[in-house]
Amino acid sequence: MGDVKPTRGNDGGGEFFAPVLQPANREGLRYRLYRLMFHHESRSERNFDLALIAIIVASVLVVLLDSDPEVKARWHFQLYLAEWVFTLLFALEYSLRIWVVREPLRYARSFLGSVDLLAILPTFLSLLFPASASLTVVRILRLLRIFRILKLVKYSDEAGLLTHALIRSRRKILIFVLTLLTIAVIFGALMYVVEGPQHGFVSIPTGMYWAVVTMATVGYGDLSPATGLGRFLTSMLIIIGYSIIVVPTGIYTAELARTMRSRGRVQLRCPQCSLGEHDDDAWFCRKCGEALPHVDNNA
């Protein structure tokens, strides 16, 4: 978060999510378009952003509506037309974005750049594979743009906190997922043997699907044990599964609490030994005993 340079007037965020892109040149229509598309400060720039968000939401709604059989029967042509209008608008916007930045490839390879492309492709693909038309809903990912537009530094900060806790928990979560998978394979096979195809457990992968659905306490009921032994095994799986599913909540909460608490730490460099992080109530360096240059906490 610290390397975000909001003074650049450019999109904040990391290199991957949305790199700080330079304009291709510094004057003329091309530069004005660059400002309009990549800055969010003046009135016109903000109006462009709001219009963009409205169009994204509208384009997603069109896809949702067009999937409904009743709506489709009556309004398909209009919705089909609207979808193409939106697609062409997005395609135009994408081309312009490519044109106005100095390093088009860097934009195209960034996360938001990829999403911008993904938002256009499915409609064209649907000319070849009609089913892919529904995939245009990936356009909703374009809404992530909101975070940048609103200059939600605070939101990024919160997201950073959540993500930081997730990253610190990653090893624990990997162990957790491996354990879950192992249990799913074993109980899937047990149920396949015990209940068998006549009760819907037609294969071990089906049993694994059932085990995941059960352990996560979703429990659709499309597959459920019918024999006494199967029900006993299910009760075992539920209790084991519950014990295990409790783990990530615990991990995440504890990590989050720790991350939030470590904010009680101050970034303060000891003048003698250069140790950079101290408790916010420390008056002396815990390494070399040097008095710390103090900031007023009450300010």
Next chain:
Amino acid sequence: MGDVKPTRGNDGGGEFFAPVLQPANREGLRYRLYRLMFHHESRSERNFDLALIAIIVASVLVVLLDSDPEVKARWHFQLYLAEWVFTLLFALEYSLRIWVVREPLRYARSFLGSVDLLAILPTFLSLLFPASASLTVVRILRLLRIFRILKLVKYSDEAGLLTHALIRSRRKILIFVLTLLTIAVIFGALMYVVEGPQHGFVSIPTGMYWAVVTMATVGYGDLSPATGLGRFLTSMLIIIGYSIIVVPTGIYTAELARTMRSRGRVQLRCPQCSLGEHDDDAWFCRKCGEALPHVDNNA
């Protein structure tokens, strides 16, 4: 909470929830009614409150009973009559409340005032739209009045603690809901494409409903995947969904723990040993015995 003025003998609570209302005049029947309806101290005032609660509960029970086909078949007339009696009673009470306070509009626009009105309207509306009769159950919201009647300052305090933690988590929760919505749209569309109408996924909004039901681990089973790919996607969604659904629990718990911890501790530096955090009832440093420079806690 600190701005609640219980000495006024009036309803505690914030401006929005229940503003401190003044009587229209200070004597006569109108003032006696004001005391009866807005104060909760003397024996008669308390009896009025208890009777009101009993009537509210009875009126909700009447609506519940009248919705049951068997009960309705036998007792509909009696229940219908009772509902009108309750409605007219509440209408009378509402008119009186309007009459006795100095600023009727402030009462009418407060949360409890609006609920008082909502408790009357559906019965009258049911003369035009019979189905709306069931909506009289909003009367149950009138029970929130209990919190004020019992002068549950402690309860308000607890509610305040819970709400405070919620408010401090609001940004994190907004990010969370946006993420959830995005995942629901994408998986809803995927299942619509993969499973299709023949397995119940008749539209993308239906798929979104299914995705929400799945991610929250409700899993009715009215819609469930039938193909191998659909089941694989479902397992993915469950694992992703579970990871994400863990987040608000973690956020809320950590915030609550922080809010609870920061109560009862004071940031106060001991002049001798520099210990920076003391119990809020401490007069001497627990480390070195030095007298603490004191702030007046009652201020």
Next chain:
Amino acid sequence: MGDVKPTRGNDGGGEFFAPVLQPANREGLRYRLYRLMFHHESRSERNFDLALIAIIVASVLVVLLDSDPEVKARWHFQLYLAEWVFTLLFALEYSLRIWVVREPLRYARSFLGSVDLLAILPTFLSLLFPASASLTVVRILRLLRIFRILKLVKYSDEAGLLTHALIRSRRKILIFVLTLLTIAVIFGALMYVVEGPQHGFVSIPTGMYWAVVTMATVGYGDLSPATGLGRFLTSMLIIIGYSIIVVPTGIYTAELARTMRSRGRVQLRCPQCSLGEHDDDAWFCRKCGEALPHVDNNA
């Protein structure tokens, strides 16, 4: 926990759960029976306890087995006989317990005394109302006796910790349950209006049952929304419900963490001002500055 007197050689636990009962006299068969039934120290006393546990488990198993149609068809007579044998044994044991203690009423009114009676009644009642035979499973509550038999002071301590956290959370939990009930009534009525009897929502109480099943993420699927509006309301309820169901987890975890942390407190009376509880790293009283008489933490 502190008022448990294990030196009495009698059942530990609170007055309500299991009061410390005195023998009717101090010698003879009556006293030997008293020792056998209420003490758990010598070899014979322990053997009696183990036999009792075995009989309790066996008697519950008999009821479970007798409820299974196939087992019942073949072994009903044997199981019926066994049930009566167990019942008469328990009745004999109950009479003896009443006989050997000095204050039979105090025993009869304690929690374990009531359970001992409840374990006998259903079998006798089943002569009048056959269905009540299944209620003999309340015998399983007699297993709570295990905690006392094994003198599980440590377990009682853990249970005490869990219960203490629950008690400290009781106000928050009451607010929580009231909120839940209010939401259930309102959404139950909404679904009754929107979905109506043709989709199974035959009355508002049925809708409330559905709302509870949904909010707790159980989701049987015996009732599920079939209309678009109903599904939208369901998604709302799930998200609201989830936000609310997160609250008790947060409350309980935070309370538990606080209770566990407050064990970092030492019961230590200040010689000057008598303040009784200090941080375990305190050297001076935080109230009067007096040096504290210190215990060696490393011991």
Next chain:
Amino acid sequence: MGDVKPTRGNDGGGEFFAPVLQPANREGLRYRLYRLMFHHESRSERNFDLALIAIIVASVLVVLLDSDPEVKARWHFQLYLAEWVFTLLFALEYSLRIWVVREPLRYARSFLGSVDLLAILPTFLSLLFPASASLTVVRILRLLRIFRILKLVKYSDEAGLLTHALIRSRRKILIFVLTLLTIAVIFGALMYVVEGPQHGFVSIPTGMYWAVVTMATVGYGDLSPATGLGRFLTSMLIIIGYSIIVVPTGIYTAELARTMRSRGRVQLRCPQCSLGEHDDDAWFCRKCGEALPHVDNNA
């Protein structure tokens, strides 16, 4: 964790999980095989490990595929053959492992040694009992070997943290499971009496299965209450169950937070200002700058 001796170049982990095994002799083919199978350092040793993991994954996939009716119809012979090839490979590997170590029994009795044997048996047993063929999926447990192969000391450390918190919670969890079982028996019997066989509650054990499925919020819906009283009892069970199911999450989170917090802090009293808790890398008191009396952390 502290007794892991990575300098031995042997498998880390506890005595039970995977004891440190010595080679039968120190030269020749037998020693080279020992290094290949029990060490993970040189290029060839690492290649052996990777090949082993690939074969394990492939062998589990074969069993999963062979359980699918469509795949089985077409490829059964090939899969059957592959399964025997894998089984013979694993049998050969097991024999070699037994041969090359100095204490074959210690290897055979360790956790990983038992799994290695279990991975072979089902295929041979399937010659007698065809159904047991599916149980070869226990081979997936062989993947636990990954943790050792990758010398994931850090991962072991994380697993240790998770396990440590579990062990510290074990008494609380035992109380929790007993409570759950008691509630399941009582509600199982109640529903058997109230709903009866006509709504699927054919026996008390069936009711217990339903109670577990309900309390854990899985809710398949294969059994669900149909009467008003049954639905009321279900709502009670859900609320009771939810209150109880919250407990292990709370316990585990609080324990985990405590375990994580107590790392990195040392109980050490500053000789000058008496501050009692310091970071484990502190040399000077962060409060008064006094040098701390030091313990050797590396000891």
